[in-house]
Amino acid sequence: MSPALIIIGLFVVAPILYAVFLSLNKVELIGASSFEFRGLDNYAKVALDDRALIALKNTAFYVVIVVPVQTLLALVLAASLNAGMKGEKFFRIVYFLPTLTSSAVLTLIFMWMYNQNGLINKFLEFLHLPTYNWIGDPDVALIAIMIMNIWATAPFYMVIYLAALQDVPESYYEAAELDGANAFQKFRHITVPHLRPVTSFVVIMGLIGTFQLFDQSYIFSGGSGGPNNSTLTVVLLIYQYAFKTLGTMGYATALAFMLALIILAATLLQRKFSKEETLY
Template sequence: MLRQTGQGYLFMLPTLFVLLTFVVGPILYAIFLSFNKVQLLGGTSYQFVGLDNFIRLLDDDRAKIALWNTAKYVLIVVPTQTFLALVLAASLNAGLKGEKFFRIVYFLPTLTSSAVLTLIFMWMYNQNGLINEILEKVGLPTYNWLGDPSVALNAIMIMNIWSTAPFFMVIYLAALQGIPKSLYEAADLDGANAIQKFFFITVPNLRPVTSFVVIMGIIGTFQLFDQSYIFSGGSGGPNNSTLTVVLLIYQYAFKNMGTMGYAAALAFALAIIILIATLLQRKFSKEETL
């Protein structure tokens, strides 16, 4: 028995090594940094400061702005992309003509590099770009998508909803294949229309999948970084309107070398926020009790 256990751990050793080195180790090191003032220039040095880094979060105005921007982004993007993904999946599952073609077209944004996609949308969002030209032709007001603080974050939201909804659409599409057709046949006999079948058969049967999609969406949106970085050139502008928590962590960690410990504390706080948001979502979706 002991020999078999030893053989099992021996086979697991490479995986355990990778997990400890690249997952568990960095997490523990980040927690360690969050309780220290770290100096990286002229030789790395650590000065234990206890909870000072976390207390500093309460007085950091930029951290509050970043948290508000991120929270607003999560509250708008997650429900919208989830609903859009479900609608797209349901339409493709209805057996429309050219279904395979539309599957490919819808999924193309997911295959595109995030950085390349952001640059394309920046060109489209230019004041003389494609989007403003279309708005002008149909008689709608145009916007300074990149330079107006009131719409800059909305521009990123639109781009991300368009690019991430197809990924979750594929998950929904796979789940729709597992719903028994007999349920829809019984609903037809009862005289249910398409909308009633959607809300009383499709949506309830997809509840576990929806829970997964929402959790993945929450985690992904809270970690928004690259689009915000490229849009603002790393500044979080204009006027901090696209500043997110992860972008702020990057600024403190790599632009201000004396605040690596504070950046780690901010990252640790973000992890706690994501955990709480995920647990609350599971509670509300009745997947499990707290």
């Protein structure tokens, strides 16, 4: 076990312990390193930091919208592909293509599409619908990122659901059909209950991924979190404090630990609720 323990100690335990040390100090790592012990001041400072509160609000709004929508969309896509429709293999490939695309490349493509004279606004004009300044308007910038990420991540979870659907006994559907159940009733009373453990896994993975939103927000805003802090997320704020502002590495580490605790709490709550549901 020694090789594994050494690797875990060097690359997991030691960085965590060092991060704890940094979070309790005012740290300057550029040039001559300096440390000034602050205790829990870095953690208390979060409540007084307006940008931290804005980032937390944006991240929470993003999580609350994206996780349920991408989970439901993935389930519906998987169920439709599992129903034996024509061209099933072709649609599986087409649906999964967004997941194979680099996140940075995907963001740049959508930024081109979101341009005021881009493809999406042209399509909206064709339908005689209102157009938007997707990148420059604070009211819609975060929503634009949500749409992009739902489109990109739902196919990944769709594949997980497709694998799980293979384990649902076909005899259940046949019995329900003999009892006069329609397609929606079979989906609601057979498919969804049998996929609860998988749904729990998908939601937990979605929570972890959405709370850690960084690259799309960084590229969209050029690293600023704009316009008007509308795309500022907690991880982007941590990056700004850690590498863009002098003397705030300790505070950035404290923010990172608080984000980890929030993710842990959200994950445990989801697991608790999913276990309660399986009792019925």
